[in-house]
Amino acid sequence: MKAAMKRHESLQELSREHYQALKLVLVVRRAVDSGDLLRIGEAAAACVAAFAAELEPHFQVEERDLLPQLEAAGEAALLQRTRDDHGELRRLAAVLPFADAASLQRFADCLNAxxxxxxxxxxxxxxxIRTAGEAVR
Incomplete structure:
Protein backbone atom coordinates (compact mmCIF):
# COMPACT_ATOMS: atom_id res chain seq x y z
CA MET A 1 0.00 0.00 0.00
CA LYS A 2 1.35 3.42 -0.95
CA ALA A 3 1.91 5.96 1.79
CA ALA A 4 0.03 9.19 1.24
CA MET A 5 2.30 11.88 -0.11
CA LYS A 6 2.07 15.19 1.64
CA ARG A 7 1.03 17.87 -0.81
CA HIS A 8 3.39 20.82 -1.33
CA GLU A 9 2.34 23.64 1.00
CA SER A 10 1.50 25.92 -1.92
CA LEU A 11 -1.01 23.37 -3.25
CA GLN A 12 -2.70 22.35 -0.02
CA GLU A 13 -5.60 24.81 -0.27
CA LEU A 14 -6.28 23.79 -3.87
CA SER A 15 -6.33 20.14 -2.75
CA ARG A 16 -8.81 20.98 0.00
CA GLU A 17 -10.98 22.62 -2.65
CA HIS A 18 -10.73 19.44 -4.72
CA TYR A 19 -12.09 17.50 -1.77
CA GLN A 20 -15.09 19.85 -1.66
CA ALA A 21 -15.62 19.34 -5.39
CA LEU A 22 -15.66 15.56 -4.90
CA LYS A 23 -18.28 15.96 -2.17
CA LEU A 24 -20.39 17.90 -4.70
CA VAL A 25 -19.95 15.06 -7.21
CA LEU A 26 -21.30 12.66 -4.60
CA VAL A 27 -24.36 14.87 -3.99
CA VAL A 28 -25.06 14.92 -7.72
CA ARG A 29 -24.64 11.16 -8.12
CA ARG A 30 -26.99 10.44 -5.23
CA ALA A 31 -29.59 12.87 -6.59
CA VAL A 32 -29.41 11.46 -10.11
CA ASP A 33 -29.54 7.87 -8.82
CA SER A 34 -32.63 8.71 -6.77
CA GLY A 35 -34.55 9.81 -9.86
CA ASP A 36 -36.27 12.39 -7.65
CA LEU A 37 -36.75 15.54 -9.73
CA LEU A 38 -36.70 17.75 -6.65
CA ARG A 39 -33.34 16.33 -5.50
CA ILE A 40 -31.97 16.63 -9.02
CA GLY A 41 -33.05 20.28 -9.14
CA GLU A 42 -31.51 20.95 -5.74
CA ALA A 43 -28.26 19.29 -6.82
CA ALA A 44 -28.20 21.39 -10.00
CA ALA A 45 -28.74 24.54 -7.92
CA ALA A 46 -25.92 23.48 -5.59
CA CYS A 47 -23.64 23.03 -8.61
CA VAL A 48 -24.56 26.46 -9.99
CA ALA A 49 -23.73 28.07 -6.63
CA ALA A 50 -20.54 26.06 -6.16
CA PHE A 51 -19.35 26.84 -9.67
CA ALA A 52 -19.70 30.58 -9.17
CA ALA A 53 -18.38 30.73 -5.62
CA GLU A 54 -15.74 28.00 -5.60
CA LEU A 55 -14.94 26.26 -8.86
CA GLU A 56 -14.49 29.24 -11.19
CA PRO A 57 -12.24 31.07 -8.67
CA HIS A 58 -10.30 27.82 -8.23
CA PHE A 59 -9.80 27.55 -12.00
CA GLN A 60 -8.61 31.15 -12.15
CA VAL A 61 -5.98 30.53 -9.45
CA GLU A 62 -4.71 27.47 -11.31
CA GLU A 63 -4.66 29.33 -14.63
CA ARG A 64 -2.83 32.29 -13.13
CA ASP A 65 -0.39 30.49 -10.83
CA LEU A 66 0.12 26.92 -12.05
CA LEU A 67 -0.32 26.85 -15.80
CA PRO A 68 2.50 29.30 -16.54
CA GLN A 69 4.83 27.04 -14.54
CA LEU A 70 3.75 23.99 -16.53
CA GLU A 71 4.24 25.91 -19.76
CA ALA A 72 7.72 27.09 -18.76
CA ALA A 73 8.67 23.52 -17.84
CA GLY A 74 7.53 22.18 -21.22
CA GLU A 75 4.59 20.22 -19.77
CA ALA A 76 2.44 20.83 -22.86
CA ALA A 77 0.17 17.80 -22.45
CA LEU A 78 -0.69 18.64 -18.82
CA LEU A 79 -1.20 22.27 -19.72
CA GLN A 80 -3.54 21.42 -22.60
CA ARG A 81 -5.54 18.86 -20.61
CA THR A 82 -6.08 21.39 -17.80
CA ARG A 83 -7.19 24.09 -20.22
CA ASP A 84 -9.49 21.67 -22.06
CA ASP A 85 -11.04 20.42 -18.80
CA HIS A 86 -11.62 23.94 -17.50
CA GLY A 87 -13.25 24.92 -20.79
CA GLU A 88 -15.50 21.86 -20.81
CA LEU A 89 -16.53 22.39 -17.19
CA ARG A 90 -17.34 26.03 -17.93
CA ARG A 91 -19.44 24.96 -20.92
CA LEU A 92 -21.29 22.35 -18.86
CA ALA A 93 -21.78 24.81 -15.98
CA ALA A 94 -23.42 27.32 -18.31
CA VAL A 95 -26.35 24.95 -18.82
CA LEU A 96 -26.65 23.82 -15.20
CA PRO A 97 -29.58 26.18 -14.47
CA PHE A 98 -31.53 24.22 -17.12
CA ALA A 99 -29.95 20.83 -16.46
CA ASP A 100 -31.74 17.55 -16.66
CA ALA A 101 -30.38 14.46 -14.90
CA ALA A 102 -28.16 13.51 -17.85
CA SER A 103 -26.60 16.98 -18.13
CA LEU A 104 -26.04 17.11 -14.40
CA GLN A 105 -24.42 13.67 -14.49
CA ARG A 106 -22.10 14.78 -17.32
CA PHE A 107 -21.01 17.78 -15.25
CA ALA A 108 -20.34 15.58 -12.21
CA ASP A 109 -18.44 12.99 -14.25
CA CYS A 110 -16.29 15.66 -15.87
CA LEU A 111 -15.60 17.35 -12.52
CA ASN A 112 -14.68 14.03 -10.93
CA ALA A 113 -12.30 13.12 -13.75
CA ILE A 129 8.80 21.88 -10.91
CA ARG A 130 8.59 23.84 -7.66
CA THR A 131 10.98 21.52 -5.83
CA ALA A 132 13.50 21.83 -8.67
CA GLY A 133 13.10 25.62 -8.56
CA GLU A 134 13.67 25.68 -4.80
CA ALA A 135 16.82 23.57 -5.18
CA VAL A 136 18.24 26.08 -7.68
CA ARG A 137 17.91 28.97 -5.27
Missing part, protein backbone atom coordinates in the same frame (compact mmCIF):
# COMPACT_ATOMS: atom_id res chain seq x y z
CA UNK A 114 -10.75 16.59 -13.68
CA UNK A 115 -10.09 16.55 -9.94
CA UNK A 116 -8.57 13.06 -10.17
CA UNK A 117 -6.36 14.19 -13.08
CA UNK A 118 -5.09 17.24 -11.21
CA UNK A 119 -4.40 15.33 -8.00
CA UNK A 120 -2.72 12.38 -9.72
CA UNK A 121 -0.91 14.05 -12.62
CA UNK A 122 -0.91 17.84 -12.70
CA UNK A 123 -0.17 18.59 -9.04
CA UNK A 124 2.72 16.09 -8.85
CA UNK A 125 4.24 17.75 -11.93
CA UNK A 126 3.86 21.20 -10.34
CA UNK A 127 5.47 19.87 -7.17
CA UNK A 128 8.45 18.53 -9.14
Missing amino acids: HVRFEEREMFPAVER
